[in-house]
Amino acid sequence: MKLTDKFKLTDSERDQRLGFLRLGRDDFRLLAGLRQDIGKQIPAIVAEFYDELFKFSEPRRQFADKKKLEHVQAAQRDYLLSLFAGEPDDAYIEQRLKIGEIHERIGVPLKWYIGSMGWFFARLVAALPGPARTPETAVALNKVMNLDLQLALESYASLSSRLKAMDQRIKDTATALNAVLDQDK
Numbered sequence: 329m330k331l332t333d334k335f336k337l338t339d340s341e342r343d344q345r346l347g348f349l350r351l352g353r354d355d356f357r358l359l360a361g362l363r364q365d366i367g368k369q370i371p372a373i374v375a376e377f378y379d380e381l382f383k384f385s386e387p388r389r390q391f392a393d394k395k396k397l398e399h400v401q402a403a404q405r406d407y408l409l410s411l412f413a414g415e416p417d418d419a420y421i422e423q424r425l426k427i428g429e430i431h432e433r434i435g436v437p438l439k440w441y442i443g444s445m446g447w448f449f450a451r452l453v454a455a456l457p458g459p460a461r462t463p464e465t466a467v468a469l470n471k472v473m474n475l476d477l478q479l480a481l482e483s484y485a486s487l488s489s490r491l492k493a494m495d496q497r498i499k500d501t502a503t504a505l506n507a508v509l510d511q512d513k
């Protein structure tokens with residue numbers, strides 16, 4: 329099942345989110361116009377991000393496998409570029425939900441995920457070419473990243489509650505089994 333279906337991300341739901349954020353055509357056009365400039369800096373920004381992240385032992389532990397690191401860095405570069413890609417379509421929304429699920433499944437704590445979004449926001453604003461480093465651009469970028477964060481956190485939360493429900497079912501089964509075993513004593 330597609331995640332957009334599972335989370336009922338219908339066209340009207342998407343429009344509601346964009347409407348509340350006041351995220352519209354002008355924002356997407358503004359950001360898409362910067363794609364080339366920012367695109368050139370993205371590899372360096374991603375390299376810098378991992379240098380910073382790996383100063384901390386907790387996130388370092390997530391990347392014991394070096395091959396995985398290369399794959400994730402490439403995915404991260406695509407992700408950042410997609411912030412400057414124009415209006416979000418179905419595939420865009422699906423990918424954001426998937427990103428949330430992946431991080432929840434591998435156990436990346438929210439503080440690192442949300443912190444990383446903040447880190448990238450600040451770094452991307454600093455990377456904007458001088459004349460484009462305006463409040464309008466920063467606000468447009470913030471709105472796009474807020475939409476992404478909403479989507480990622482929703483799938484984070486949903487997986488969490490499913491895992492909790494499974495955990496409860498396992499506990500209930502164990503209690504029932506123990507009761508049966510006690511009867512046989």
Ligand code: HEM
Binds near residue numbers: 391403436444
């Ligand atoms: C701005 C925040 C972040 C974004 C946008 C992001 C994005 C991504 C993307 C696009 C992937 C690839 C998913 C795929 O293979 O389809 C990925 C995978 C991964 N990310 Fe992140 N990430 C973020 C933060 C973090 C943080 C803070 C950590 C660790 C502390 C982390 C650890 C990982 C790991 C270990 C994988 C590989 C998962 C696997 O395939 O087993 N990410 N991330």
